[in-house]
Amino acid sequence: MNLLVSHMLDAAAVGELLWDCYVAPSTQVWLDQVAGGPGRGRALLSWLCGVHDCGKATPAHQRLWPEGARAVQEAGLRWREVTTANVRWRHDRAGGSVLRSVLNEEGWLPEHVDWVWPLVAGHHGLFPAEGQLAEPLKARGQLRGRSAEWQRAQRGLLQWFSRALGFAGVADVEPVVVPSRAAQLHLSGLVVMADWIASDEKYFEGVDDLDKVSMDGARERAKRAWVDIGLRGGWGRLSAPSECLFQTRFGQDPRASQLAVLEAAWAMEAPGLLVVEAAMGEGKTKAALAAAEVLAARFGADGVFVGMPTQATSDPMFTQVRSWAKNIDGELAGQVALLHGKRMFNKEWAALLKADSGLVDRFAGVDEYGMSCEDDEFGLAPVSRTPADEVPERQAPAQWFLASKRGLLCPFVVGTIDQLLFAATRTKHVMLRMAGLAGKVVILDEVHAADVYMSQFLREGLRWLGQARVPVVLLSATLPARQRRELIDAYLLGAATKEEADFPAPPEPAVYPRVTAAWMDTDSVEPRFVTRKARSWRSDTPVRVEVLPEPVPHVGADADQRESARSAGERAVAELLEQRLAEGGCALVIRNTVARAQSTFEELRERFGEDVRLLHARLTVKDRAERTEDCLKLLGPPAKSGEEPDRPLRLIVVATQLAEQSFDVDADLLVTDLAPIDLLLQRIGRLHRHPGTSRPAPLQAPSVVVTGFDDCGRQPPRFLYASEKIYSRYLLLRTAAELVGTETWSIPGQVPELVDRVYSGALLVPSSWAEAAEDARVEWKREQTTRAASAAPFLLTRSGEHEAPTLAGLHADGASGGGSESLMEAVVRDGERGTEVILVVADGDRYRTLAGRALGPNGEVPEPVVDDVLGCTVRLPPKLSTAAVDNCRVLPGWQAHPWLRHSLALELDTHHRTQLGNVVIHYDAELGLVEENE
Structure with a gap:
């Protein structure tokens, strides 16, 4: 008792x-x-x-x-x-x-x-x-x-x-x-x-x-x-950074744009929002981390949350933030947490946890009777406890922080932006997420990537952070002016505790890179703004823009016609690459769907052999991680500053949108499916990215070849069905209109102009496209309104309640959404994202991994094989989720395993095939997950 x-x-x-x-x-x-x-x-x-x-x-x-x-x-x-x-x-x-x-x-x-x-x-x-x-x-x-x-x-x-x-x-x-x-x-x-x-x-x-x-x-x-x-906070009260901040943290002098970010941070009179817009490769992340030190020292923050657009982009950022924290204080590197559902596959994170194994007991939460209840969404294994006076220095944050709903409570956190979006949902224990963000500096990268649905949660989160006086740094290379204004207004409305307000528009410097700081005055009555502008660290480069028309089947085309059009498009890309890479060189080909990337890879592999790589989201986590690492090794920056990268004579990387963000590779030539202008410019950011790289003579000038739609003649172009489904016909039409008659774009200086023209409505499409463009605009607007409204039931605050003085009734209608990370992703990312399964081979009376390693009769996993089993995790497309749930199960031998007890096994035959509903799928060592009768 x-x-x-x-x-x-x-x-x-x-x-x-x-x-x-x-x-x-x-x-x-x-x-x-x-x-x-x-x-x-x-x-x-x-x-x-x-x-x-x-x-x-x-x-x-x-x-x-x-x-x-x-x-x-x-x-x-x-x-x-x-x-x-x-x-x-x-x-x-x-x-x-x-x-x-x-x-x-x-x-x-x-x-x-x-x-x-x-x-x-x-x-x-x-x-x-x-x-x-x-x-x-x-x-x-x-x-x-x-x-x-x-x-x-x-x-x-x-x-x-x-x-x-x-x-x-x-x-x-x-x-x-x-x-x-x-x-x-x-x-x-x-x-x-x-x-x-x-x-x-x-x-x-x-x-x-x-x-x-x-x-x-x-x-x-x-x-x-x-x-x-092993609980602790961050750095406590941080001293004001010195003038040599960049040298001591990053070993280099700051660029002009990075100095502009620091100047804006010093100019802020109260905690506020800092919006940094600069080209890909400008060094925005380092500027944001340095600004975080300034803001923390001035306003008393005790840590940092860095939110990235994807799990894949979070992993390299985790390494960078640990290095930065270590340069502040050697002990702080061990207080940086990686927070996303696949962090167990990050080698650096796994090694840190292994080094700390045996230090503490796991403890989750308590139920309404005060009893311990296990609610661990990341599958932490129970470990033995070490006496307090024998606890060594930790390599990773205390495991108490790492269970369900508590990750943001760590002093320093790198994760997906979803973690912030979760904090803006009306879900159970949302207060733990807010407590983890309050008192930190929040950095959000690639904020332009938030679509209209995700933006509802982003703006709701910024409202709460503004009211909590949390300094926030937003980073983007291609931020439309309207989106910038919405994000700034959301933060200021929170800081002013207003449901609505007619704030003056922040200044918009025409120069790029540019920095905008916004905060409320001490009486929370009027917003204050400071802007800074700077020259890019590299001069504007003319990028040649070409269109490679592709036959697009008309509505109602039969299977033969669709296959003929597909083959013609693949051949055109292959022939172009044969011509452009005749003297060698490295090309990046970005397709808008996995199936299209697989098809292109097969065509190119026949012509270029081992010089072709494939990277997409339907690879197992092990294959995807290894291929990403391989691409970065071959096309990434040199290991040491000033060295020339050791590049292959010829290489073609075929990828999906994974290559669009925070993928630090340098391509001599880019071939890409059409996408909205901001995403197209992100893809162009992989072109001629690293200075000092030797290139074949025909590829000395950067060039992008845009395909995936038919000829932009007098009639409006036809787009691939999948591209329209993903991006909307309206934005594709306006982006295509920007390509008509275009020979070069000046990058990065022209980026804001291009983005604003497409998104602001100022760009005029050809007169023969006008009717089609207006129909597409009406449909796009209707869809945007519907998607924005569909987020409302899950938002932390209902419309009309942003000026409420207390928390009473916050959950009066009950919690919305789910508790696990996968369910929460579905809430903040507009619906089901597909079911994750672990692929196993059913071989007679026993199971094996894809690599052939034996499991027990009931799927029992020997300790040396655990990583191999977990590495076979793959996300199925959403359309197969229902069939997957009906056909998959947790193997009996997994039910007691801390990392496998909630994992569904998808059993393949010895040819790595199975059927889900009416779709036959198989896992191919080169192509990844393939839908044979798609």
């Missing part, structure tokens, strides 16, 4: 450690202001962490354990069991009700009662509305306790607890300032964090004697748990 007062003091003691060792200096500043002066913020945080379970001082909770219930009733606190037996009242809601009553009796001002009780009522992840607090009518007051003795016990508990923390009583705790709603959500996350830590029975053993309950004892237990689990 553990006395309730003992657990409350334990949680309060953890709250003190959160203040001393974890929360950011900026958090301490506003908490002191809320509490009424320097030093009072620590005590208030501790009190809030401990008071969370006051709802257990009710018959509703005390009756749950028969032996304890008898002891309570014998002490004179009674209830009618026959009335309460069939009625439920959760202790979190009971706590909100009890606390609300006691605080009112103690004379707290209504505005402070109103924001504090939701922290208690919502500490199990969902914030009810005030009307949802009351006990059920059927209970007739028995669950709350109708007698005067119960009311006296509840008041006495809160008075005793408050005095144990050093307050004169409950009345003495009352704050003096109502914090913002975002700050309340941050506080709520800290309360949940304290509760989960203090509920770990390994460190907080039960105390069943009131004479043994003390704050000193709670502090000893909390300190032991804190050290043994």
Whole structure:
């Protein structure tokens, strides 16, 4: 048995450690202001962490354990069991009700009662509305306790607890300032964090004697748990960076555009939004990390979150951020977490975890009864505990941080932008995600990649970050002006706590690269802007733009006609490459679909043999990682600055959109399917990327060949069906119009102009296209409106509630979305993204991996084969998801394995084939996953 007062003091003691060792200096500043002066913020945080379970001082909770219930009733606190037996009242809601009553009796001002009780009522992840607090009518007051003795016990508990923390009583705790709603959500996350830590029975053993309950004892237990689990914050209070920041962090002098970013960061008078627009390869990420140091030093942030567009782009960024953190303080590299669903396949991350194995126990969360509950979405294996005085220096963040919903609580995090988008969803325990972002500097790369659906969550997240006064740095090479304005307005609306406002437009320097800083003045009344501009580190380069028309089957074409058109298009690309690479060279061919990339690869392989590589998203994670590494080795930057890359004589990489973002390869020639102008320019960013690279004479000038649509003559072009499905006919038409009559683009200087013309509506299509373009615009607008509206049910804040003063009712309609990472991806990325499966070969009475390594009869995986099995993970296309769920299962031998117990096995025959629904698929060593009858 553990006395309730003992657990409350334990949680309060953890709250003190959160203040001393974890929360950011900026958090301490506003908490002191809320509490009424320097030093009072620590005590208030501790009190809030401990008071969370006051709802257990009710018959509703005390009756749950028969032996304890008898002891309570014998002490004179009674209830009618026959009335309460069939009625439920959760202790979190009971706590909100009890606390609300006691605080009112103690004379707290209504505005402070109103924001504090939701922290208690919502500490199990969902914030009810005030009307949802009351006990059920059927209970007739028995669950709350109708007698005067119960009311006296509840008041006495809160008075005793408050005095144990050093307050004169409950009345003495009352704050003096109502914090913002975002700050309340941050506080709520800290309360949940304290509760989960203090509920770990390994460190907080039960105390069943009131004479043994003390704050000193709670502090000893909390300190032991804190050290043994290995929790810590970031860099604490960071000193202002010196003028040689770039040299000490990155070993190089800053470019003009990077200096402009730092100047804008220094010019900001309050935490705000920094929008950095610069060409691919300009060094935006390094500028953002340096700016993060400036912003952290000025505004008290204690860490960084770097959000990337994809899992693949997160992995190299993880390495870069660890190097940067190490140059600040050698210990900080071990506090950087990689946060995405495939991080177990990152060799660097896996090695760090292996080095730390055996240091700590795993602990997930607690259920409504205070019992441990396992909710681990990343499959962390349980490990043995090492005594606190023997814990060596950690190579990775404490494993406590790495379980479900807690990754953002790490001091430094690199992950997909989805992690920020999750924090903008009305989901259970969203407060933990906000607590992980608040107090950090947030950096988001490639923000232009967010489509209209994802943008709803991005803007909602920026609203909350703006209100929380979190400095944010947005990076983009091709950001449309309208999207820039929407992102800035979202942050400012949050900072001003406004549902709507007519803010002045920020200045738009015509020069590129450019930096825009925006923040609210100290009174949160007017926005302030600062802009900086700079010359690119490299001069504008004329890129030759060519169109390679491709026959596109008309609607209703039969299979033979479609195959003939496909073959003709593949031959045209192959013949062009034969001509252009006659003297050697390295080409990148980007296709808009996996099937199209596979078909092109087969055609080119027949002509160029081993000089062709294929990279797409339907490879197993092992194959994809190895091929990506191979491409970067062959076409990436030199290992040492100033060295000439060691490139192959001839190489062709055929890829899908994977090559579009943060794929640091240098191609002599680019052949690409048509895509919207911003994405087309991203692809061009792979052309002649690394200075000093030797190239064959015919390829000395950068050239892009655009295909995937028929001749741009007098009639509007026809586009491939799949391309229209992905990108919309409207944007493809306008981009195609930009290509008509174009011979060269000046890159990077012309990038903003090209993007704005296509997206702003200023670009005029040829008159013969006008009707088709208008029809496409109407359809695109309708689709955009529909997709934006479909995100509304999942957003953290409903329309019209952005000016709400408290968290009450945040989850009044229940949580939306799912809890696991895969379900959450579907929520923030517009629907099902396809089912992930692990490919295994059913070979008679046993199973094998794709590589032929043997598994047990029920799929049991020997330890040396685990990586091989996990490496066979592949994502099926969405259209096969239903059939996959019907045909796949967790193998019996996987059910006890921490990394495989939730994994579906797709059983292939010995020829690596199977049928899903009416589709026959097979996994080919060269092509990857192939739909044979697509």
